Amino acid sequence: MPLPFPVTPMNPAYGYLLPRPYHYAVHEGFFSLERPVRVGEGLEQIADRLRFFGAMVSADAAAAIDLVAGAGLPPEGFTLEVTPDRIVLKAGDAAGRLYGAHALEQLLWIAFRWGANAAQLECGVVQDRPRYRWRGLMLDSARHFQDRETILATLRLMGKLRLNRFHWHLTDAQSWRIPAKGAPELNGHGDWQDGAYTPEDFVAIRAEAARQCIEILPEIDMPGHNVFLLGLHPELRCNPEVHGWEICLANPASMEFMKARLLEALELLPECKVVHIGDDECGTSHWDKCPKCQAKIRELGLKDSRALEEWFVNEICNFLLAHGRTPMVWGTHINPPKQTILQCWGNECDMVTCAAHDDNPVVSSIDHAYYLDYPQDDEDPHSDPMTPVTDMDTYCSTVGAHMVEYLGDRLLGAEAPLWTELVPQWRVRVKFLDRAIALSEATWSQQCHKHYRNFLQRKRGLELAGYTW
Numbered sequence: 001m002p003l004p005f006p007v008t009p010m011n012p013a014y015g016y017l018l019p020r021p022y023h024y025a026v027h028e029g030f031f032s033l034e035r036p037v038r039v040g041e042g043l044e045q046i047a048d049r050l051r052f053f054g055a056m057v058s059a060d061a062a063a064a065i066d067l068v069a070g071a072g073l074p075p076e077g078f079t080l081e082v083t084p085d086r087i088v089l090k091a092g093d094a095a096g097r098l099y100g101a102h103a104l105e106q107l108l109w110i111a112f113r114w115g116a117n118a119a120q121l122e123c124g125v126v127q128d129r130p131r132y133r134w135r136g137l138m139l140d141s142a143r144h145f146q147d148r149e150t151i152l153a154t155l156r157l158m159g160k161l162r163l164n165r166f167h168w169h170l171t172d173a174q175s176w177r178i179p180a181k182g183a184p185e186l187n188g189h190g191d192w193q194d195g196a197y198t199p200e201d202f203v204a205i206r207a208e209a210a211r212q213c214i215e216i217l218p219e220i221d222m223p224g225h226n227v228f229l230l231g232l233h234p235e236l237r238c239n240p241e242v243h244g245w246e247i248c249l250a251n252p253a254s255m256e257f258m259k260a261r262l263l264e265a266l267e268l269l270p271e272c273k274v275v276h277i278g279d280d281e282c283g284t285s286h287w288d289k290c291p292k293c294q295a296k297i298r299e300l301g302l303k304d305s306r307a308l309e310e311w312f313v314n315e316i317c318n319f320l321l322a323h324g325r326t327p328m329v330w331g332t333h334i335n336p337p338k339q340t341i342l343q344c345w346g347n348e349c350d351m352v353t354c355a356a357h358d359d360n361p362v363v364s365s366i367d368h369a370y371y372l373d374y375p376q377d378d379e380d381p382h383s384d385p386m387t388p389v390t391d392m393d394t395y396c397s398t399v400g401a402h403m404v405e406y407l408g409d410r411l412l413g414a415e416a417p418l419w420t421e422l423v424p425q426w427r428v429r430v431k432f433l434d435r436a437i438a439l440s441e442a443t444w445s446q447q448c449h450k451h452y453r454n455f456l457q458r459k460r461g462l463e464l465a466g467y468t469w
């Protein structure tokens with residue numbers, strides 16, 4: 001099978017890097033891989049890969065591949081300098097080291113598989129840095145449960161793709177997957193409850209996230225999406241006799257219950273900086289009919305039930321802020337504290353509405369580009385109003401380029417959610433893979449470097465060389 005485009009001086013191995021780097025230049029000469037090479041500390045991944053290709057790794061070789069600390073590099077950035085006798089990876093932080101090593105590994109795959117006449121890498125320099133600081137995937141573990149191994153594999157995939165936020169949707173109308181020490185009945189079996197995570201799962205998952213330079217943000221969805229919780233705790237409903245989705249906002253026990261669950265989440269994930277509290281898709285009819293909620297509205301001098309929801313959410317946001325965490329909510333109809341991150345979903349118009357909140361930082365999750373539960377093509381199982389979201393849709397999305405001028409630094413980046421009503425565990429990787437690779441370049445690479453056909457050629461070239469994600 002021929003390469004989509006051959007490796008030549010005009011098309012060097014650097015031309016295959018994915019995501020496409022900020023800048024690269026090719027210089028005279030080659031670094032030969034057909035001689036013993038010394039590999040410096042911190043690059044065991046590279047030493048292993050060289051041995052895999054049958055190259056000689058030797059501690060006293062003259063030719064060397066080294067990792068050095070680079071001052072003044074942008075966060076998560078790295079440089080890679082290839083001269084005839086030395087390759088130097090410079091990084092200022094752990095993410096730069098990880099991403100630089102993955103980039104060098106891609107170059108090795110190309111050099112060994114497609115090197116023009118020998119296993120060699122063109123001399124040159126790669127300077128790389130991310131376009132957006134928020135490059136996320138969301139996994140819904142509430143509708144379908146995924147075991148520890150699937151979560152770990154997802155994190156490893158994310159590390160390779162330089163995706164650095166794992167938004168973990170842990171509770172919903174069907175189940176409560178996060179360990180609830182003070183309410184263990186929540187981790188029992190429910191309608192869809194076929195498993196819950198243990199504190200030991202959290203230890204393993206945190207450790208892998210740290211290795212892959214990923215921040216985990218847990219989501220405990222409130223005040224809506226709580227059918228499962230309210231089935232076990234009807235006293236938190238506005239009317240214990242009436243089934244519903246929203247908790248009673250005025251019952252002090254509701255607030256206490258949620259704060260206790262949030263504190264448990266912080267205990268399980270002590271390094272977590274951002275906590276998502278949902279606040280999506282709430283109706284007001286239960287609150288409108290509830291004597292407690294209506295009395296609270298009068299007591300606080302509020303306009304209506306929606307304003308009471310805003311009061312409740314702000315209390316929870318301020319509670320998280322007091323614990324040194326940043327709250328995050330789904331794009332909202334209320335005004336949360338200005339530090340709260342708004343995750344905008346729906347279409348561009350919804351994003352404009354969402355972003356109209358003064359000062360709040362924004363993450364784009366526009367559905368026709370980033371909703372990975374949508375089918376990848378017409379063959380992919382889906383429910384009806386869903387139209388395909390292809391890897392091209394994800395790739396060509398501009399994240400919010402049309403809004404950059406308006407939002408400026410408030411636009412943190414993008415995140416692709418995978419809702420799992422129709423996605424059992426075995427389909428998670430299939431649903432993520434192609435569109436997560438597209439998301440990687442869409443959020444990492446500069447807009448002016450994006451070219452969908454070229455992206456596909458590089459992806460194909462790496463895969464033909466044997467590289468796997």
Ligand SMILES: [Zn+2]
Pocket residue numbers: 237238239247248249250251286287290291292293
């Ligand atoms: Zn109520």
